[in-house]
Amino acid sequence: MWTNWSGGQQSRPRATDRPLDEAGVVAAVLRAANRGQRIRPVGARWSWSPLAVTDEVQLDLSALTGVVAFGRDRVRVRAGERLQDLLPELSRRGHALAAVPRGDGVTVGGAVSSGTHGSGASVGSLSSLVEGVRLVDGAGELRRIDGPDLDAVRTGLGALGVLTEVDLAIGPERIMMAGEELRALDELLDEGFFETHVWTELEVFPDGQAMAKWANPVEDDPDEPERGVAGRAVAVGSAAAVGAAVGSAHALSRVVPRLAPALRRSASRWSGSTTGPAYRVLVAERPVRAEVSEWAVPREALGHALRELAAATAARDLVPRMPVLVRVGAPETGWLHPAYGRATAWVAVRARRGTAFEPLFGLVASVLGDVDGRPHWATRHDWTAPDVDAAYSRAPDFRRVRDRLDPDRRFASPHLDALLGP
Numbered sequence: 001m002w003t004n005w006s007g008g009q010q011s012r013p014r015a016t017d018r019p020l021d022e023a024g025v026v027a028a029v030l031r032a033a034n035r036g037q038r039i040r041p042v043g044a045r046w047s048w049s050p051l052a053v054t055d056e057v058q059l060d061l062s063a064l065t066g067v068v069a070f071g072r073d074r075v076r077v078r079a080g081e082r083l084q085d086l087l088p089e090l091s092r093r094g095h096a097l098a099a100v101p102r103g104d105g106v107t108v109g110g111a112v113s114s115g116t117h118g119s120g121a122s123v124g125s126l127s128s129l130v131e132g133v134r135l136v137d138g139a140g141e142l143r144r145i146d147g148p149d150l151d152a153v154r155t156g157l158g159a160l161g162v163l164t165e166v167d168l169a170i171g172p173e174r175i176m177m178a179g180e181e182l183r184a185l186d187e188l189l190d191e192g193f194f195e196t197h198v199w200t201e202l203e204v205f206p207d208g209q210a211m212a213k214w215a216n217p218v219e220d221d222p223d224e225p226e227r228g229v230a231g232r233a234v235a236v237g238s239a240a241a242v243g244a245a246v247g248s249a250h251a252l253s254r255v256v257p258r259l260a261p262a263l264r265r266s267a268s269r270w271s272g273s274t275t276g277p278a279y280r281v282l283v284a285e286r287p288v289r290a291e292v293s294e295w296a297v298p299r300e301a302l303g304h305a306l307r308e309l310a311a312a313t314a315a316r317d318l319v320p321r322m323p324v325l326v327r328v329g330a331p332e333t334g335w336l337h338p339a340y341g342r343a344t345a346w347v348a349v350r351a352r353r354g355t356a357f358e359p360l361f362g363l364v365a366s367v368l369g370d371v372d373g374r375p376h377w378a379t380r381h382d383w384t385a386p387d388v389d390a391a392y393s394r395a396p397d398f399r400r401v402r403d404r405l406d407p408d409r410r411f412a413s414p415h416l417d418a419l420l421g422p
């Protein structure tokens, strides 16, 4: 029995291939083609949606790891490489990726194919960093893609072929200094919190408070007081600042007792260690086994979206038991990227494993869909092809590339059939 990371998706593939190199990927695709079977690439299994699920042949890319080549401003990496290995390797060489997601167990191929993002008003997703790929198409042909088709591949959903190598843009390593503070959500939004810092994240609680987390590159003396959330001087990372946040969280947890554990966890994210390379500061240390539904809403609609969500969940007694996670991102060029063509705010609603999340996620989809939200493909959603067509002006172009790279739908699955059509 195959399961994804959260345990919420299960399947019984009739076979699993685990190629050791690119030639092995070609052979696996040709073998599936000769047998008339469908084959589905899978990375680290971290998607909450059935993106990687198949009952036919599963192509496990976990052995396709390692850096192929380093350049001054790009790295070529095998698609099964996990960020938890790549990011420290880049750091040792004085480099970094601009985007750092919360979870670093993901593979480069999976992250790129699903549009994985970090957070920051001017920061694109991992998909946006892609400068070229090597891909095995549905006929088992190895192709180099670095032209116009790249905007299809950026969020290819595993529908176009198997990525074997990915070129990612890299920048210089930056030491980040991070802080956190419990504040009223409305104040934070009014003060332009998301525009004030390079990296930002909010965990929003049902009573209108939010744990604001931010990080900026250290430019001068790391011991100097850093910008506060609202311009107030806050000794970021100091025991006092973290202690105050934890204290406020504890006070709030008395008011909202069922959120107490989550509040304590979020308040102690950095555990007193708040300065270091981005890959150490920004990755969430203890990912919680939860189900997630995350939506990309137009950046300017964020305040309205959060108010609507709070009112709707309270009215139906479906208030999430975990804080709502809010992040931001720059407009994307990937044709099926949820942030395609617009500055975006990501709103993630989480439900602990084992809880009945469907009513809550159904409501979330309805409320955030109404504000022009688009679901993160790797999280739980109920979208089908008509929704995709209505929301993505370049969906026809994506399908044309799919028709060219995989005319026989070697990489299809029931989930992809629903999402993209047969």
Ligand SMILES: Cc1cc2nc3c(=O)[nH]c(=O)nc-3n(C[C@H](O)[C@H](O)[C@H](O)COP(=O)(O)OP(=O)(O)OC[C@H]3O[C@@H](n4cnc5c(N)ncnc54)[C@H](O)[C@@H]3O)c2cc1C
Pocket (backbone or CB within 6 Å): 005, 040, 041, 042, 043, 044, 045, 046, 047, 048, 051, 052, 061, 079, 080, 100, 101, 102, 103, 104, 105, 106, 107, 108, 109, 110, 111, 113, 114, 115, 116, 117, 118, 157, 158, 159, 161, 162, 163, 164, 287, 288, 376, 378
């Ligand atoms: C704890 C946790 C934290 C997370 N944090 C974030 C976050 O901060 N931001 C965010 O945006 N997302 C986040 N995610 C979601 C995650 O980034 C995506 O689910 C991502 O797709 C996972 O990568 P993976 O390697 O597990 O891919 P999988 O889930 O295995 O596959 C995802 C998709 O990619 C395809 N695929 C995989 N490898 C290849 C390949 N080589 N070639 C072609 N297609 C391929 C699969 O077919 C599938 O369609 C998080 C998930 C978890 C569980």
